[in-house]
Amino acid sequence: MMQITCPWCGPRDQREFRCGGEAHIKRPADPASTDEAAWADYVFMRTNPKGTHRELWNHVHGCRRWFNMARDTVSDRILAVYAIGEPPFDPDAAPATSEGAAQ
Amino acid sequence: MVEMDARRRSALAPLKLAPATADPAGVRLSELAHLGKVNLRFDSADQDAVAALEALGIQLPGEVNGVVAADRRVLWLGPDEWLIVTAPGEEGAVLQQASQALAGRHHALTDLTDNYTTIRVAGPSAEALLAKGCPLDLHGSVFPAGRVAQSLIGAVDMILECLVDGAGGRMFLIFVRRSFAQYTWDWLADGALEFGLTIEV
CATH class of the missing domain: 3.30.1360.120 (Probable tRNA modification gtpase trme; domain 1)
Structure with a gap:
């Protein structure tokens, strides 16, 4: 189990959260001129990396707010928790936080 | 009562x-x-709205996960969401007064009693x-x-x-x-x- 630090409520048990999949997926800006391959890429294709993964999470049994989280898929270490709309977490630019790390 | x-x-x-x-x-x-229970959602950066609610005895907790204990108790639920808890039967007055105070502003008041x-x-x-x-x-x-x-x-x-x-x-x-x-x-x-x-x- 992980302890996740909700940006609003503070550290809480993983049971209170749901993962919403990969973050920073951009919808095609001009749907009319987007071909099927680009649509399929938008709808179905995800990076599934070994290492740093940027994800959407929802504090579904708490404040019900969505936020972004960067997690190492190998160690489950939580690298960053940041707000919706912020630029994607860059592991080379920011030091890892110990807060919210895998328990 | x-x-x-x-x-x-x-x-x-x-x-x-x-x-x-x-x-x-x-x-x-x-x-x-x-117990009367009214869910309140609005942008608390709007100081005029906060003051208008305070005049009704609805004071927002200053801290996350905080509670203001009063006749109209206010529980923090989220960054723009609170639960107002009152004595039984008082929820109607809270709804009516608060919706007047917030009239014209983007807000939601929901009776969850x-x-x-x-x-x-x-x-x-x-x-x-x-x-x-x-x-x-x-x-x-x-x-x-x-x-x-x-x-x-x-x-x-x-x-x-x-x-x-x-x-x-x-x-x-x-x-x-x-x-x-x-x-x-x-x-x-x-x-x-x-x-x-x-x-x-």
Whole structure:
């Protein structure tokens, strides 16, 4: 189990959260001129990396707010928790936080 | 005190609860039926709106997971969301006055009085009972009186508020949705058996 630090409520048990999949997926800006391959890429294709993964999470049994989280898929270490709309977490630019790390 | 419709039934009325006394009573359970509950959502950066609500006795807690204890108690639920808890029957006045105060502003006021019921968990073993099925850290140093949190109890969502009980003691109010009320009561009553259960009706 992980302890996740909700940006609003503070550290809480993983049971209170749901993962919403990969973050920073951009919808095609001009749907009319987007071909099927680009649509399929938008709808179905995800990076599934070994290492740093940027994800959407929802504090579904708490404040019900969505936020972004960067997690190492190998160690489950939580690298960053940041707000919706912020630029994607860059592991080379920011030091890892110990807060919210895998328990 | 506002007159209430005599046909109104509390969420736990179907259980036909009878008073029970245990000695010693590790846990004391009771339902606080029909407390007024109004969900408030708006942008609290709007200082004029905050002042208008304060004039109505609705003061927002300054801190996350905080509670302002007053006749109109205000519980923090989220960065733009609060629950106003009043005496039974007062929710109509809160709704009407607050919607006047916030008129013309982007906001939502929702009467949740009958959506939730409230179960009070008191007694020296109240924390031990809740810890059986709640992932929160309930220790007095982390979750003292005057705090609120949304979390899980058993399998259901709850709003948990901590209040002062007697000299230095704590008791808890659990707000659960009406359709989960009987489950929650049974879960609490079952878990409390080992501590000695007193039921106050």
